[in-house]
Amino acid sequence: MEIENSGMIVVKTTAKLTALLDRNQRDGKQVGFVPTMGYLHEGHLSLVNQARQENEIVVMSIFVNPAQFGPGEDLDAYPRDVDNDTKLAASVGVDILFIPSVEEMYPQRSETVIKPGPIANVLCGASRPGHFDGVLKVVLKLFNLVDPDHSYFGLKDAQQLAIIETFVREFNLRTTIVRVQTCRESDGLAKSSRNVNLTLIQREEAPVIYKALQLGLSAYKKKNSNSTIKKIVANYIESESSGVIDYVQLLSYPSLSTEMKTDEDVLLACAVKFGNVRLIDNIIM
Ligand code: AMP
Numbered sequence: 001m002e003i004e005n006s007g008m009i010v011v012k013t014t015a016k017l018t019a020l021l022d023r024n025q026r027d028g029k030q031v032g033f034v035p036t037m038g039y040l041h042e043g044h045l046s047l048v049n050q051a052r053q054e055n056e057i058v059v060m061s062i063f064v065n066p067a068q069f070g071p072g073e074d075l076d077a078y079p080r081d082v083d084n085d086t087k088l089a090a091s092v093g094v095d096i097l098f099i100p101s102v103e104e105m106y107p108q109r110s111e112t113v114i115k116p117g118p119i120a121n122v123l124c125g126a127s128r129p130g131h132f133d134g135v136l137k138v139v140l141k142l143f144n145l146v147d148p149d150h151s152y153f154g155l156k157d158a159q160q161l162a163i164i165e166t167f168v169r170e171f172n173l174r175t176t177i178v179r180v181q182t183c184r185e186s187d188g189l190a191k192s193s194r195n196v197n198l199t200l201i202q203r204e205e206a207p208v209i210y211k212a213l214q215l216g217l218s219a220y221k222k223k224n225s226n227s228t229i230k231k232i233v234a235n236y237i238e239s240e241s242s243g244v245i246d247y248v249q250l251l252s253y254p255s256l257s258t259e260m261k262t263d264e265d266v267l268l269a270c271a272v273k274f275g276n277v278r279l280i281d282n283i284i285m
Pocket residue numbers: 035036037038042043044046047152153154155156157180181182183184190191192193
């Protein structure tokens with residue numbers, strides 16, 4: 001079924017999507033792609049804004065991908081509001097909004113596993129086994145369906161971005177990955193669909209994450225050791241909030257190696273749980 005929304009086409013089937021984006025049909029026009037899990041916020045919209053500037057056709061997908069959620073994770077609690085997302089996507093100039101069902105994306109039991117290497121064993125990959133297998137599976141399917149010239153990903157999910165860049169490079173996928181800076185609330189909290197699941201008190205506490213990362217940054221500039229920097233970040237979060245730390249880590253970026261490489265950036269990243277809500281954030285130094 002197709003709904004017109006101020007020029008935007010909403011597509012629910014892979015057949016319709018591939019027909020619309022057929023290379024012969026698109027007449028040499030550049031296609032920019034923004035994959036999301038919906039419950040859109042300004043972070044997602046900043047990806048669209050950049051895609052809008054650099055492409056003639058902008059495609060967004062909204063799909064809460066079960067393959068990237070482990071048992072006991074928040075798949076059911078993941079916030080959803082397709083009607084509002086549709087309005088927001090249209091308002092920022094998305095041309096094609098792809099909203100498939102789970103059955104549409106995974107019509108059969110999957111027999112193939114895509115496994116990233118050690119780059120997926122650190123940070124979120126360490127506490128969410130199989131998470132990035134699920135991410136790569138859906139990303140490859142979406143890339144094959146959309147066939148985008150440029151694909152836009154947020155640095156907020158820095159590990160995801162590094163794994164996808166590696167995947168694209170190693171398998172000669174024809175899309176170019178574009179990195180987009182993290183969009184934040186005025187108090188510094190990184191915008192996230194999950195923020196809505198915080199209680200009022202947790203929401204008040206959550207900006208400690210970004211403040212702690214900035215303390216880490218100044219300690220880094222003062223040439224403190226990696227372990228001191230990590231302690232400073234963790235101590236601040238633990239002393240100033242009820243957040244429970246999953247990890248605070250300093251890695252070379254984008255290789256995500258613990259050995260700092262002179263030709264790479266330094267990533268300071270953390271994951272903190274407020275009740276059942278797991279928030280991640282990072283800065284690249
Ligand atoms: P999600 O819907 O959370 O899977 O995110 C979809 C895309 O939006 C991913 O590439 C994210 O990295 C990106 N994204 C999420 N939050 C932000 C943010 N606060 N700023 C910039 N990009 C973001």
